[in-house]
Amino acid sequence: MSRLEARKLVIDVPGRADGQPLDISLEPGQVWGVLGPNGAGKTTLLHTLAGLRAARDGQVSLDDRPLSRLGRREIAQSLGLVFQDSQDGFPATVRETALIGRHPFLSPWQMERGEDLRLAEAALARLDVAHLADRLVNTLSGGERQRLAIATVLTQGPKIWLADEPTNHLDLHHQTAVMALLAEQAASGHAVMMCLHDLNLAARWCDHLLLLYPGGEACWGPRETMLVPSALERLYDQPLATAEIDGSPVFVPAR
Numbered sequence: 001m002s003r004l005e006a007r008k009l010v011i012d013v014p015g016r017a018d019g020q021p022l023d024i025s026l027e028p029g030q031v032w033g034v035l036g037p038n039g040a041g042k043t044t045l046l047h048t049l050a051g052l053r054a055a056r057d058g059q060v061s062l063d064d065r066p067l068s069r070l071g072r073r074e075i076a077q078s079l080g081l082v083f084q085d086s087q088d089g090f091p092a093t094v095r096e097t098a099l100i101g102r103h104p105f106l107s108p109w110q111m112e113r114g115e116d117l118r119l120a121e122a123a124l125a126r127l128d129v130a131h132l133a134d135r136l137v138n139t140l141s142g143g144e145r146q147r148l149a150i151a152t153v154l155t156q157g158p159k160i161w162l163a164d165e166p167t168n169h170l171d172l173h174h175q176t177a178v179m180a181l182l183a184e185q186a187a188s189g190h191a192v193m194m195c196l197h198d199l200n201l202a203a204r205w206c207d208h209l210l211l212l213y214p215g216g217e218a219c220w221g222p223r224e225t226m227l228v229p230s231a232l233e234r235l236y237d238q239p240l241a242t243a244e245i246d247g248s249p250v251f252v253p254a255r
């Protein structure tokens, strides 16, 4: 089990004044949703938490050790990031791409072992892309590519998942399957934070929410305290109609 902690963290959104410092602790078992309009800084936050972008101020620590003092390999042994859009640097098959998830655990020129292959095959099956294992990645559809990106992180097996719009490009069935997978990761003691544009997925699957406003204002806490229609309407500058289904609130844009 691992925890990721942000203390007085000010993310560096270009051209924007310092936003509200964030004090967030991503604990084992928790599923955090990050909500906010386009450009609010969700991706910037995730990349800062992953140590890929410098913060303007404050600190991120992984198991009480500042991220800035850890090497990428050590970070990648605990923390996995699903990028918003994956880019294919060179032609590789689906299986080879999933196996990249094992690289943090191999020495530079070490070949993947049988166990690595087993983990990759299991992840591809879980994300419903096993039948594409021998296909070149650049031939995949958007949804297949997204499922492969998640399968690659599942192959990595991180204790902390940071996922940037993990349901991008996915049909309804695969959206639900991915959210169930992330919930399952949390239930097994891992910590999950994901950026989402779908309020209803957030309401159903996340137990904590962070609302990022365009000017840098932010608020966070347990789901029940965050899903306040007036706060969400201000967040998106969009009137909402609210209902309740199976005990969860459902939001739709009001005209």
Ligand SMILES: Nc1ncnc2c1ncn2[C@@H]1O[C@H](COP(=O)(O)OP(=O)(O)OP(=O)(O)O)[C@@H](O)[C@H]1O
Residues within 6 Å of the ligand: 013, 014, 036, 037, 038, 039, 040, 041, 042, 043, 044, 045
């Ligand atoms: N390298 C950069 N140079 C200039 N501006 C940047 C750079 N990276 C990000 N930005 C700007 O910072 C702001 C925050 O970007 P970010 O990608 O974090 O937003 P987001 O909340 O994830 O948006 P979306 O919902 O559209 O994915 C945006 O206005 C973006 O244009």
